[in-house]
Amino acid sequence: MTSDLAGHIDKLTPANHRLVRELVFKLLQLQKAANPEAYDEGLEVSQFVNPWLERLLQEGKSPWTIRAYTRQILQLLKRYPSPTQADITNYVTSLIYEGKQPANTNAFIWAAKSFFTFCSEHGHLAANPAARIKPRPLPKRETKSPPPEDVHRLLSLPSLTPRDTAMLHLFIDCGLRLDELLSLEVNDLDLAHMKVTVIGKGNKQRSVPISPATRDVCQAYLRHVAATRLLFPGKKPGRKMTQTAIHLLLKHLCRQAGIQTITAHQLRHYFATQALSKGASLKAVSRMLGHAHASTTADIYWHVIDEQEIIDQHTRYSPIASL
DSSP states (O other): OOHHHHHHHHTSOHHHHHHHHHHHHHHHHHHHHHOGGGOOTTOOGGGGHHHHHHHHHHTTOOHHHHHHHHHHHHHHHHHOSSOOHHHHHHHHHHHHHTTOOHHHHHHHHHHHHHHHHHHHHTTSSSSOTTTTOOOOOOOOOOOOOOOHHHHHHHHTOTTOOHHHHHHHHHHHHHOOOHHHHHTOBGGGEETTTTEEEEEOGGGOEEEEEOOHHHHHHHHHHHHHSOSOSBSSBOSSTTOBOOHHHHHHHHHHHHHHHTSOOOOHHHHHHHHHHHHHHTTOOHHHHHHHHTOSSHHHHHHHSHHHHHHHHHHHHHHHHOGGGGO
């Protein structure tokens, strides 16, 4: 499915949506009748799901990504045990018809591309049925970060424990992802050199500086935490805290501070937005965030970069300044 076709389908009425689905189904039947050798009805590709998941683990995909990919592929294979390109196109059309957002539809498309590429590379399929399926274009959205006054009120809560304070500082000062923070070990903190070592997406390691304030709160926290490998252990020995536990903690703290709930992801956006608006280089912020390319950072925070550049250019070149 081309991106243009997906855009047109989005604008169709429900009745036309049904018509498109019927046409796709009839086209599939005609294709199968004209070239039955191209469709191996006896081969159910569900038997290749587990080896594919093992490959994803080896590639360092996050548990969240693996769970999402698994769910999406199993739903497809439940409807089409031996899917063809027309089947996948029909399935994508049904997702659009059900009102799925472009990002959710694209998540399925990337899962399908990953799975069927694996199957074709290992000789399980003669051709990749998802090779020509294209993601839908995503609208460019401005990233929202919490207002500074709300973050200040959150950090100023008298009820914060040393653990809570250390967590908030690492989120705000380093822009860590939630899973990155939960996976931190005590040895990852280098307080002497004021940095923290993080294992990010794709199992890639990076070093992020920490400020003196973050060093001090982490030092205070380490004096309270019991001897453990994990920096933020969960309730069960040797197990890290869950993402749900962090979500509930932030919700509870924000309620105490009398502000709207701030998520861990929003604190990461706050770090990036504040750093860029204060003049930090795009390259430095991109590396601290763990983005593979600076273009990714620019695409997400384009509004901050553009606004700061306009202000800098006006300050430097305003005609009134030379009068």
